[in-house]
Amino acid sequence: VKTRRMRAPPSAAVRPGRMQRWWLNRPVRAKGMVVVAVPLIALVAVTSASLVLEHNERQERGVALTASALSTSAQQVLSDAVNAETGVRGYAATRDPLFLNPYSVSVTRFARDQAALRTAATGEGNSRAERTAAATATTAMAELARLRSAISAGASVTALRPALEHGKTTMDTLRRQTAALTRGPTALNLVRRDDVTRLESTINWVSVAGLALGLLAGLIGVMLFGSGISRRVTRAAANADRLGEGQPLEPVPVPSAGDELGRLARSLTRAEKLMARRTTELITARDEAVTATQAKNTFLSSTSHELRTPLNAVLGFAQLLQLSDLSQEDEDGVERILAAGHHLLALINELIDIARIESGEFSVSVEPVAVQPVVEETGQLMAPLAASRSITISQPGPPPGLAVKADRQRLHQILVNLLSNAIKYNSIGGHVTITCQADSPGQVSLTVADTGPGIPAADLDRIFDPFERLGAEQSAIEGTGIGLPLARALAEAMHGGLTAASVPGEGTTFTITLPRSPDLAQAPAAGVRVPVPRIAPDDAAGDGIRVLYIEDNPANIEVVTRFLKTRPGMRLQSVASGQAGLESATREVPDLILLDLHLPGLHGDEVLRRLRDKPATAGIPVAILSAEASPAIIRNLRASGVIAYLTKPLDLAELGRLLDSVAAGRDRRPGPASLTGPIP
């Protein structure tokens, strides 16, 4: 497995300027603060500028108002003096007191207007001018008062003339002075009014500009946040996703950024590198493990071969010797060589099994296995051995359909081992009972109980140690000494267990526990319990039924071989390939062909077709033994004229019935056309 690592292409990595680098290295919190602060600062600046300007405007306005008040009150004082003079002059001309009315009104106003003028003239320069004007006005008013008194006293016009002339001069002076006093403030007022107008427009401009600046600053902040931080966060998140999915990371534009996001991006890159390194390490470790496994397998395979090759010569020559005419004593010797050789062979087989289990190279193919057929099959296999010691085997019907998760062949091996022990270590004429039950929702236990001498409690654990054969040293019981350890290892390899319990003098019970599997549908014949066949002459079966079994699986061949040995008159020949089967069928023309479908090379249905095509073999009844029971296959096979379809695991009772029907119908070929087994 190659790990793809993408380097960032040089163009994708942006080399940031100094400012940009400074900005990238600020923590995200600082960046957030800047983003918020920029428009805020703009707003504060604009607001304070407006406030200062408004303050100036107010001051200017005040100055203008004061100037305006001064000139108004000065005019008022002058007007009072003019009105008073007009009244007195009228009175002098007419002597009618009615003309004195304006004078009286002005005199009463004069004091108030004079006070108003004093208040208005607060400035230094204005104050002096005001005092001069006020003094002139007071003088004018006093002269008028004197004139009025003189008129009232009846002075002549001639006598009054100098006073009148003087009054005129005083009034002219007052007019001049008032004009002088008014001139400055009026001009000032005009200037200030312009200033205020200018200020007002400036304030308006500043407000508009401030608003614009604030908006702009806010916009820049959002852009900085959006284009910088938000985009980088999005990219980091995408890269984290890619890391999770095991894809190569997208290159980061600025890998050197010193803020949290830069650290995050670098952490992701480091994690990716770490992951790649771990993957490489794992691949290396796996490769090493595979190599070690292959080495172990090769070792086991060659050990097996190296041990069997000399044994082949030993057993072969011993068998050759048996063919010669030997003395009784020599024949006994050869028997012993053969027995010892077979014992050695069994030992080698079991040792290799144990070695495979311990090296973890033992493969069990665990599948749902119906318990009852396996138990029955084992019982039938062991029946000859049991019969030789007059031992009865009973199997109180196991719950139909009860199934375990196991490797069928290995479960069978364990049961054969336990059953053969239960027979060999039993007393003559004893009993062996095989029971099986589901003791908890997830577990099934199978027990094999004998009525032998039993095992002392202290020795019960030792029987599972290799080469512990309790009491066997003294007896002539044949065994390898590793059957039980192997049986236990096999059970454990199938996630089960094997335990023993014993009552000395009464017997020993071995219990296999295995994980339970959902119940299997019962095979058509499963409900009928078939008694364990006894080796008894059965003439009905006739003699010389020749059966050809085309099967590549040694375990299945063994089962059928052993089963056929229990039936007299049956001769089994087995071949391991379709080609060999065709040759054998042509040559021997057997009475029945048992055909496996799953054959290496030539497939079973092709074998069937070729058998049917040849006149010499077209008439031989063929039964299929196969695990593939799909309706389409069965339909095709029915069309090809097979007499039976037996599914694996093999139901021996059904096979027995098939053999009986072939034996009975041998003389009237082409045999019964009935199909047993599941019909779709």
Place this chain on the structure above:
Amino acid sequence: VNGVVLYIDDNQDNILLVQRLFERKCPGVQLHTAMTGPDGIGAAIDDQPALILLDNRLPGTSGEQILRQLAATPATAAIPVVILSGDSSPATVNELLAAGAADFLAKPFDIHQLLETVGRYLH
């Protein structure tokens, strides 16, 4: 039973065993032997045996390689090959049968079974 049988095995004892067995039980069979894969293939081409008995583990060459070479050589492609092997694990057996072996006997073999197998291929 007559015919030429070629036995390829590197173990002298086993060669001797099969020679003695044939001498005694089927004198009509002419047994040729070879102790290496290349010798065996050469003998198969030259002698045109009716059957080849092949040990699965020969020095330098695996039984499967020899099987494939025999099948690829026109002069030997039609000769049935029976494997004699000390390793009878299902995986090995299936591999050999898939490579074109006609049959398989586990070592140590039963001499009667060997005779029966040989008899099946000779006339």
